[in-house]
Amino acid sequence: MTKRVLEADSFWLEYGSTKILQNIYLRVETGQTVGLLGRNGTGKSSLLRMLFGTLRGQSQSVRVDQKYLSHPYQHKTLLRYLPQHPFVPPNLRVEAACHAYEVPFAALEGYFPELGKYHTERLGDLSGGAQRLVETLLILLSPVDFVLLDEPFSHLAPVVVERLEEVIRAQAQTKGILLSDHAYRPVLNLSDVVYLLVPVGRTVLLQDPLEELRWRGYLP
Amino acid sequence: MKQQGLLIWGFYRRFGLFTILISLGAWGVVELPMGVAFVRFLPLFLLLKIATGALVWYLQRTFYPHAYFFYANLGLSERRLYLIAFGLDLLLFLAFVLLVHLTKHFV
Numbered sequence: 163m164t165k166r167v168l169e170a171d172s173f174w175l176e177y178g179s180t181k182i183l184q185n186i187y188l189r190v191e192t193g194q195t196v197g198l199l200g201r202n203g204t205g206k207s208s209l210l211r212m213l214f215g216t217l218r219g220q221s222q223s224v225r226v227d228q229k230y231l232s233h234p235y236q237h238k239t240l241l242r243y244l245p246q247h248p249f250v251p252p253n254l255r256v257e258a259a260c261h262a263y264e265v266p267f268a269a270l271e272g273y274f275p276e277l278g279k280y281h282t283e284r285l286g287d288l289s290g291g292a293q294r295l296v297e298t299l300l301i302l303l304s305p306v307d308f309v310l311l312d313e314p315f316s317h318l319a320p321v322v323v324e325r326l327e328e329v330i331r332a333q334a335q336t337k338g339i340l341l342s343d344h345a346y347r348p349v350l351n352l353s354d355v356v357y358l359l360v361p362v363g364r365t366v367l368l369q370d371p372l373e374e375l376r377w378r379g380y381l382p
Numbered sequence: 383m384k385q386q387g388l389l390i391w392g393f394y395r396r397f398g399l400f401t402i403l404i405s406l407g408a409w410g411v412v413e414l415p416m417g418v419a420f421v422r423f424l425p426l427f428l429l430l431k432i433a434t435g436a437l438v439w440y441l442q443r444t445f446y447p448h449a450y451f452f453y454a455n456l457g458l459s460e461r462r463l464y465l466i467a468f469g470l471d472l473l474l475f476l477a478f479v480l481l482v483h484l485t486k487h488f489v
Contacts, residue, residue, distance in 0.1 A: 233459070235455065238457040243454070243455060245451045247447075247448040249452050249455075251393075251396075261385070262456065
């Protein structure tokens, strides 16, 4: 399988006089999981949205296989993005959401048999945890080359997080996964490469993640 | 294509009843004009629709800011989504007016 490369740089995002992002470089290859860590408010979600193409900054460059894309999300089989908050219309049934995203419901059920009972349920009727899990799996199992996950482990019980890690590992065989979450242990466990987003809007590629996260004040 | 149509219809349904009622209300206020009178009513009506559209967009952005990502993940831009939804809204209203006109004419 040909390896694909997603790269981002030249990001500049500011609101008024407040700079959010200004010195970014990120590289994700298919077959790789890349972790993105950073304190609250450093601009992780903004970075993911700019990469996805729905947020436009003062400048940005997103390239796939060295080809510049102005709105990556409009390339249907290229990438999908899991935002921090619920995004599937609450009145949509789980099976309809799966159909729309071309993800077989059996694949969700294969990883999490307990989801089987939600087949015909509306997303809005599920518990917060179940809804988050279904949405995360919808993105993760999508037939695309790259997935961007913003806090996929929030609202999930530790035992579910552990199983979700297995799904991410399996999907990373063929996809490029960019993973951002405050639960740093699963992020470090899963990631081949880790970037830290530091003020003001600068990415740092970590060589020794655990040690560097400590001395940079991200970990106690 | 059919799947995308159904999804856009689902998006429109979130506010469609409100916008259709506004259209019918405006038409009712000016005493249900038909023919030439309807054409004269159209510019003002379109201005009202633009204002209503802006209000719907603002409310959606304020109260459901993440809902749009569902459609973005399917490759639909926000602009395209709203343009299709508002086009559909206009089409439904015009179809209704035409239906009333034909009913009056033939019955």
